[in-house]
Amino acid sequence: MDQFSSDPFSGRFSDDPASQRNAVRDSLFLAATLRIEGTEVSVRVRNISAGGLMAEYGDPVASGMPVEINVRGVGWTRGHVAWSAEGRIGIAFDRPIDPLLARKPVGSGVSTPHFAKPHIFRG
Numbered sequence: 481m482d483q484f485s486s487d488p489f490s491g492r493f494s495d496d497p498a499s500q501r502n503a504v505r506d507s508l509f510l511a512a513t514l515r516i517e518g519t520e521v522s523v524r525v526r527n528i529s530a531g532g533l534m535a536e537y538g539d540p541v542a543s544g545m546p547v548e549i550n551v552r553g554v555g556w557t558r559g560h561v562a563w564s565a566e567g568r569i570g571i572a573f574d575r576p577i578d579p580l581l582a583r584k585p586v587g588s589g590v591s592t593p594h595f596a597k598p599h600i601f602r603g
Contacts, residue, residue, distance in 0.1 A: 510582065515548040515556075516541065525551060530576040532562060537569045547571060553581040 514523045514537065523535040528551065535549070545561045554577050562570040 508582065510552060512552070513550040515550075516545065523549075525582075526568070528579045528582055530573075530579055532559065532570060532572040534568055534570050536567060537564075538567045540564065541569060551582050553584045554578070 508525065508528065510525050512523050512525045512535065514521050514535065521537070523537050526534045526536065528534075533549070533551070541561050541564045543561055543563055546558070547561060548556050548558050549571060550556045557573050557575075557577055559571045559573040562572040564570075
C-alpha cells in the first residue's frame with residue numbers, strides 16, 4: 481500500500497501527522513457521548529489509544545472539527561476529528577489519556593453486592 485493512501489482504516493496518512501499513529505489501540509465496544517457543534521449525541525467507541533479513538537458516527541463531519549467526548553472511566557476529553565468515513569470517525573485527543581481507564585470495571589465500591597453461584601442439587 482502506498483504511503484499517500486487516504487484510506488482511514490489503513491492508519492497511514494501522509495499529510496496529517498496526528499493520524500500517523502504507532503500507539504497500541506485497545507479494541508472494545510462501549511457507549512460514549514460525543515459533543516460536536518454544541519450538540520451531544522451517543523456514539524459507540526470501537527477502539528481507543530492514548531492519542532485518540534474510533535467511534536461509530538453516521539453524520540458527515542469535516543476533518544479538523546473540534547469535539548469533546550465523554551468515555552466512561554476517562555471523562556470528557558477534547559480533541560478534533562482526524563478523519564470521517566463509512567459511518568465512523570477518528571478523533572485525535574488534544575492530550576494523551578490512559579486508555580486502560582475505559583476498561584476499569586464499574587461499581588467496585590464497598591456497596592457492590594457479592595453474589596455466589598447457586599448450588600443445584602439433583603435428586
